[in-house]
Amino acid sequence: MANSFSNSGQIGVVYNFSELINTDFKEKMNALCWYRNLDGDFSEIVTRLSLKENITEVYPEDLIELKLSEKGDKAREVILNDLKLLTDFGAFPSLNLLKCYERDAEFDFISTDVYSFHVDRSPIETDTFLCTYHGAASDIISNDQAQQKILIPEILTKLKDLHTGSSEEFENFLKENYFDLHYQPHTNVKPVNLGVGHLWRLAVDHPKQQVLPCIHRAPVENEGEYRLLLIC
Template structure:
């Protein structure tokens, strides 16, 4: 059951359980569903006890189970394991990551295509993106009406045409092959929606048969010295 709709462009629907998060269809302008939660436990303890491996560390279930944790840390671990199990039972492959930072895209300085840019996800089959931030800075969503596809902005498109420098009939394929068409620019005075801590989100993607436009979102800029704990699939 959908509980209510966010006033921010009627883009976000809030649900009361994992079952509702899975079962509620996107409809109208709603292309993001949120199971809003207040979670118990100390997730920071898990972040600080994971052995980091580069800027993004994938936390395997065996490693998570092997951690020696306090009572509050153990509560957090049980929530993580349960969330992963719920998603796996739906056929998803959740990844639990400790993120210090994402690599920045420097290949095209005037048009970065990294996850700090407003973007949509694409899939060849109908699916959704699930994500939950348990610790650290959380992701943002941008109402579709407040975003402009960057390849439609004249000065950016002109720069891409110079970068391409090929036959006109291949330009659109060039944009798709390099993921330029997935990125957006926020309009002035845009009002992003912060995903918050502990909330499990389901976001519409660009996929065949989708009845709603894909959800615009981005990764946050991490605070210096503070990693994020993120579940995504």
């Protein structure tokens, strides 16, 4: 099965769930893709669901209650199976119908919302799993294509001006406000789009991680289109 992802060394491609969870990250590889061409009409599921807020969590029972066509039913089976695989693995997957995420407009010199390139951090050994079934998909870039925003001199200066505590507390200030998780891509970097239907596993910053965490961002949503996203 051919895949459309360039081989920069960052992305490993697998073709079943067992390979997805059992393949180790190594060297520059901090993103794994279970590459899939899914059957089913996922847009039908989106049109049958009700958006209660900008982000509405969808539960298995919500999917089961939907009256769907044969193609819609195939899409539902895929989603329910993905939820079961991840749950049986010990993860806590969430299926979200999404209009948009909240924007961070507090500071004009640094953004800490999910539309900004960032890494995930966890105190325990874990990874981020995600799959976009419908709508715009997330992007990733390799770690050598970006700079941590807190290392950019003009941003660092403004953060120091913002900080009211002692210099010894400054590092904790950066972590508590998630400033240290966000990255600025270098000029002319072309992100890799994760596409629709593929189940991804991204490396997270945690004490036992052997590779650099994967830098990623949420996409700007397509006008008038909701996203259907599995994430954990």
